[in-house]
Amino acid sequence: MDISKRTFDAVIVGAGGAGLRAAIQLSESGLKTAVLTKVFPTRSHTVAAQGGVAASLGNSEEDHWHWHMYDTVKGSDWLGDQDAIEFMCRKANEVVIELEHYGMPFDRTEAGRIYQRPFGGHMSNFGEKPVRRSCAAADRTGHAMLHALYQRNVRANTQFFVEWMALDLIRDADGDVLGVTALEMETGEIVAFQAKATIFATGGAGRIFHSSTNAFINTGDGLGMAARAGIPLEDMEFSQYHPTGVDAAGVLITEGVRGEGGIQRNSSGERFMERYAPNAKDLASRDVVSRAMVTEINEGRGCGPHKDYVQLDLSHLDPQVIMHRLPGIREISIQFAGADPIREPIPVVPTAHYQMGGIPTNHHGRVVMPRDGDANAPVTGFYAAGECACTSVHGANRLGTNSLLDLLVFGKSSGESASEDVRRMPKAHKPLPQEALERSVERVRRLDAQQGGADVHETRLALQRTMQNHCGVFRFADRLKEGVSRILEVQRDVQRTAIGDKSKVFNTARVEALELDNLIEVAVATLVSAEARKESRGAHVRDDAPDTPEHPNGRDDQNWLRHTLWFRDGNRLEYKPVQLTPLSVDTIELKKRAY
């Protein structure tokens, strides 16, 4: 079957924060760039980010990038690469100021500067006390940011392919990346996008879990495509549970609520975080707060008729603060919990939120994988940024507000690297390998022709329940093991999904089935990697690696201070060292994490 071809200098997959920031870089540098996106750009999930973007601007009190770096390394439980973390924290002011120049409507201080609020894990003077580092536009920072980035792209005349779903990464025999195949949803046509640089900015895969803060579209498409093309996925066992998802609905309530003074309480009204994190209290790191909440619930101190949530209390705050700084969460709470936080507490539970792992990249946004003894050899023509990438700045646990920073810094650096590399490449494009194109066509053809196969909705539900039950806030050796065999069963069903809808026009049943092909790669990678890591670190805490004097918090640096690389082929695992040497400052030395 012949498929038509479109040729560009660069193709970006995804139009959330990272994709749009990369697109600005490429469009403004004059390269012929295509941005493919499943949804209109302003519908991407960056839009749902609430609390802010970290930068040590010091607009309200003294701050320093080095303190931010320390907090990020500590937050990562020392699994983050210190060169990338230094790079990100030093770049923060520049990219946030740029965003303001693009028109981002940040809230302001009396002096007219960008408003900053405290956030979990962000401290002054190397962990002393909370600092105001989160640059915010009320509690709609992601929305304001995504729109500002889109608007800058309108100015730059970026070419968007809206409601196109990328299907597969095109790699040739040398391992070089030459573009992607994609499906135009409106017509059902499959097209090859040939490019010298391919940037993945496809976001996360929160939909592998049954209860998630993530949008329906967050199905790990970039990770699935990379895995199918032989690229490993790094540190996938580290899934972040956000402490405050609305009970039952899963909708996110920003940590900025606690930054503005909100307090979590158990059934007896106790501010329980004082026992778990005497210094940072409610503003401890997310993994720490989520575990404290689950412990409270497990020990019978949860709230409500089933004692299965805790309360986030804002009722002591000035209603003006809630109306001006937190209007969006008030709306969400009224809509999804039936509670007006001015008067009543919000029922919250830890909810799957973010994946720290992803496609391995360096801090230039170039995708890297082991080759000829080099653990970090760049893959020619391939870049990744944002949640789909593992740079790794978040290590075993991400700090709030560092994701919006990550997508700005590495969206920009991946765009710069791509632009630099494309200019150095030969003028002619390498030929596209026919069999790579055939694979996508075959995948769609199989789906359309499948008779009596597995139901997409049911199979996805089985996947999500497996992840929810076997890979939660606390993990158990036996359940992880069982989870691996269960998810491999689900994988067999995914290979034989069937759909009733045979239309070519906006066939969303087909899109959901193709998304499931990606979800399963992420789910398998997560469970296999988690089962294998026999220590507790950051968001990955298991019953057989408890807190002992030899292994504080269950962390085992001797054996496990290393990154996981999962390869799809045979579920093979390799490991690579953590980069402990920063770019210019001294290593932030390993120590026990406490808040």
Add this chain to the structure above:
Amino acid sequence: MSTRTMQFRIYRYDPDKDEKPYMQDISVELDHHDRKLLDALVKLKAKDDTLSFRRSCREGVCGSDAMNINGKNGLACLTDIASLKQPVTLRPLPGLPVVRDLFVDMTQFFKQYHSIKPYLINNDPPPETERLQSPEERAELDGLYECILCACCTTACPSFWWNPDKYVGPAGLLQAYRFIADSRDQATSARLDDLEDPYRLFRCRSIMNCVDVCPKGLNPMRAIGKIKDAMTKRAV
């Protein structure tokens, strides 16, 4: 677990197989977890996977699932099931071409949005730090920047139905005023020139449907009024 049945009448059209659109009567069993119309639609889709609609964030910030619900435009994810009279009649947003089922072609809507130059224009060399803006100046943007481009307002506007190619529509005009109101923007005069036209701005007949349907509680009418005020002010 208690369940209840909910009745729907849904506009269906697949150009690949249907000669013309029709209304489908369909029902679905819901349980106590299902609070919003979108929850019911997801269940309907599990039952009949040919039903097509857009959705993403399911919390009212992405603007994907705008549709006409019992005769009024709104977001499925913010509409309480309990508030709806049955059978719940769902149609695509009015005034835009239907591509399939509840999918409309949004091209004209975004064309109008793009036509107002929806980006900050400031030709001074950017300073090393942020451009300063007082809290009062910033407050001028409240009620404007929160727009999610769902098109509920514009597609509820008869003036847009008659002149979708010439009238900017409430969403686009709200955004036009968002930049006029921004103390950092230098293009106010050019922006007003562009809108001073019998169609682009002045097709607004103060029908107020836009205010009535906005799922974010925004007020495009007031923004349109403020643009007109700015024009009057510069004329004298």
